[in-house]
Amino acid sequence: MAGAPGVQLIPSPEEIMQILKRTGAFREGHFVYPNGKHTAHYFQMPLAFRYYDTARVLAVALSRKFRVDRDIASQLPKVSIISPSSGGIPVAFGVRDALSAEQIYWAEQENGKRMFRQYVNQGDINPCIIVDDIIRSGHAIEETVGLVRSLGAPIIGCGAIVRFTSAPDQLEGVAIKSLVEFDEKYYDSAETCVECTKGAPEEHVRF
Numbered sequence: 001m002a003g004a005p006g007v008q009l010i011p012s013p014e015e016i017m018q019i020l021k022r023t024g025a026f027r028e029g030h031f032v033y034p035n036g037k038h039t040a041h042y043f044q045m046p047l048a049f050r051y052y053d054t055a056r057v058l059a060v061a062l063s064r065k066f067r068v069d070r071d072i073a074s075q076l077p078k079v080s081i082i083s084p085s086s087g088g089i090p091v092a093f094g095v096r097d098a099l100s101a102e103q104i105y106w107a108e109q110e111n112g113k114r115m116f117r118q119y120v121n122q123g124d125i126n127p128c129i130i131v132d133d134i135i136r137s138g139h140a141i142e143e144t145v146g147l148v149r150s151l152g153a154p155i156i157g158c159g160a161i162v163r164f165t166s167a168p169d170q171l172e173g174v175a176i177k178s179l180v181e182f183d184e185k186y187y188d189s190a191e192t193c194v195e196c197t198k199g200a201p202e203e204h205v206r207f
C-alpha cells in the first residue's frame with residue numbers, strides 16, 4: 001500500500017496534531033472560556049488555516065474521507081459544501097476544491113438565529129456535505145442540519161478537522177467524519193480545575 005502510485009493516504013491523527021501544534025492552532029496550558037469553564041488545551045483552528053499549504057493539506061485530507069464514501073462519490077459533482085460558521089469557510093472552500101463539488105454555502109448567526117449568508121430558495125441546494133473546522137459541542141452543526149432540512153436538501157456527509165469526543169458522532173444517521181477525535185476535559189470551575197490546583201497561570205480566551 002504505502003508508496004504505491006495512485007494511493008491517496010489520509011494523514012494519521014498524530015500527523016494532523018503535529019500540524020495544529022506547529023501552527024499554534026493547538027496549545028497546551030491553562031485556559032478559561034467566557035462561560036467560566038477551564039481546560040488544559042486550546043484549539044484556535046483559524047491559525048492553521050492562515051497558511052495556504054497547511055490549509056490545503058487539512059482540507060484535502062478531510063475531502064478524502066468523503067471521496068472514499070461511495071454514496072457521496074457517486075453524487076459528485078452535484079453536491080453542496082456547507083459551513084455552519086465563519087470558522088468553517090476555509091475548510092468548505094478547500095473541500096469543495098478537492099472534490100470539485102458544484103456549490104458552496106455558509107451560514108452566519110443573525111440576531112441569534114443561524115441563517116445562510118446567501119439568499120437561498122427551496123430546492124436551490126444540492127445534496128450537501130456540512131464541514132467545520134472543529135466540532136466542540138455540535139450545536140452549530142445541529143442547527144445547520146435543521147436549516148438545510150428546512151430548505152429541502154438531503155445531507156449526505158458531515159465532517160470536521162477535529163471533533164471533541166463529547167460531541168455527537170452522527171447526526172440523523174449521517175456519521176461525522178473527522179481527522180482527529182479529541183477527548184477534551186472541561187472543568188466547570190476553578191475549584192475543580194487540576195491546572196488551578198497546580199497554580200498554573202491562566203489565560204482567558206474569547207472563543
Ligand SMILES: [Zn+2]
Pocket residue numbers: 030038039187189190193194195196197202
Ligand atoms: Zn483552572
